[in-house]
Amino acid sequence: MIQTENLTREFDGKAAVDRLSLEIGKGEVFGFLGPNGAGKTTTVRMLTGLISPTRGTARVMNYEIGVDDIHIRRNVGILTESPGMYDRLSALRNLTIYAELYEVEHVERQVEKYLRMLGLWDRRLEATGTFSKGMRQKLALARSLLHEPSVLFLDEPTAGLDPEASKLVRDFIRELQGEGRTIFLCTHNLEEADKLCDRIAVFKTTLRVVEKPSALRQQLYGRQTVFHLVERADQARVLLEQLPAVKSAKVIDERLLIATEDPDRENPKLIRALVEADFEIRFVGELRHSLEDIYLQLIGQAD
Amino acid sequence: MRKVKTIILKEWAEVFKNRLVLFTVAFMPLILTALPIITLVATGGLEDEMSTSVSGSPPDEFFGELCTGLSEMDCVQVYTLNLFAMMFMLLPVVIPVTIAAYSVVGEKMARSLEPLLATPITTLELLAGKAVAAFVPAVVATWLSFGLYVLSAWFVVNETVFSYLLDPMWLLAIFVVGPLLTITAVSTAIIISSRVTDPRIAEQLSAVVVVPIIMMMLGQSVGYIILDKQMIVILGGATALLDVILVYVSVHLFQRDNILTKWK
Ligand SMILES: Nc1ncnc2c1ncn2[C@@H]1O[C@H](COP(=O)(O)OP(=O)(O)OP(=O)(O)O)[C@@H](O)[C@H]1O
């Protein structure tokens, strides 16, 4: 549904998005995870035909950006970073305007459907200027769905929402996923991406990794064993690397870091192998990366 | 077309909830109508008691051909009418400037431009909607207040003077040149507000289009410019030409990418 190839956007000669190549399938919920200023909004703007790339190409629903923008706009939904409602007008009026602009056939029916779905029906006649942040966000979400787009871009849908409102929005996104829509979800919230997405891209100007959450979680929650040896840590690494159970072996500050599928089962074997080869072990510990550590490590790469 | 209509109605729903806009659209025409009427009543009242002492005071060359065959008091009134008719060229410029200057920058400020531009609306549809939304109230308000002006003048001045008011020259000015000036004002305001980020600055900048009109009024009031048919036709032609250029420029300057990213 979405393909990008070396998609690049520069501002004043500085790349905000650099050679992004992606392929997102139909019905996929794709998490686009990155810190502030990573270029998430810039990417969404390019993919929805709002701004043009400096270089590279992208296709959304087989329409090429910069060429078939009007078709893209007609068929995709976008939740922009800020809701941007007409604050002097009512929620109902806001949605009606957009339903008309999106060429929706049954305007009233669609507007009512989504106002009800997001729990705003009772307050439909109030000016959106009086709405709380959460209500505005829900209204903006409703607005992005009026024309039943099959591809949906959500730019930080839960940013600034309290836990309850966030949960409501997440549940709603799950529902949309159940309807088979393709969702491009920008977030800087790891757990949100983990809970909702089929695949997660870690992105900061360039693409760092694209993984299934399970694989990423493995990396995120993966446990490593640390061996503090008296000496010859490098030789120990060479020895252990040959064992089939060992997935990776690194030496950092004279400490040997070993990753295995199942440390509980493999560690005794590793210890025996080291002892049999006459390595003196001072201390064995467990290194458990927090979610954040790995994420920070991923986005910190190549900085 | 449906989308243009949506934009127009949305624009009105929003913009008329703004006090400054309401004031400009509703009260300015009223004030500009009342002012000449009061002046006419005042000059009319002078007629009886002061006609002798005032006689001869407006030199013939000052009014040019305006007063041939008129009594001097009538001449003063015709002169006043002419002067104020010029005000009706001011209205079609001031009202749309206020509305249109608000329209693009206001959307930028509310950050509503991005979701709006993400809909399948074309730039032309969007600008047409915004332009018409500014144009119609301006023209309607101008014509209404001109109607009101003519009606009240009918009670105040004598028939000879009144006939001057319905001179084809003035009708041309109000019904043709006025709307043309409105287009000038609307497209200037759209160009400026596409480039500027604060509606107040946009409005002030756009208000510059009012300056030539005011200069003409001043020129006319000191007798430097005598508005005649030829002048009105030239003015109309020049405005029409200017409009073609400005409309073209406003559509071409309105580039989505620029407008979204050059937010200074
Ligand atoms: N209009 C612009 N002009 C100049 N630079 C810009 C513009 N928009 C974005 N940038 C730059 O591009 C980079 C990416 O910005 P972008 O808004 O896409 O990030 P983001 O991932 O959406 O961040 P956030 O999480 O804060 O929303 C930033 O360094 C930003 O300064």
Ligand SMILES: [Mg+2]
């Ligand atoms: Mg962003």
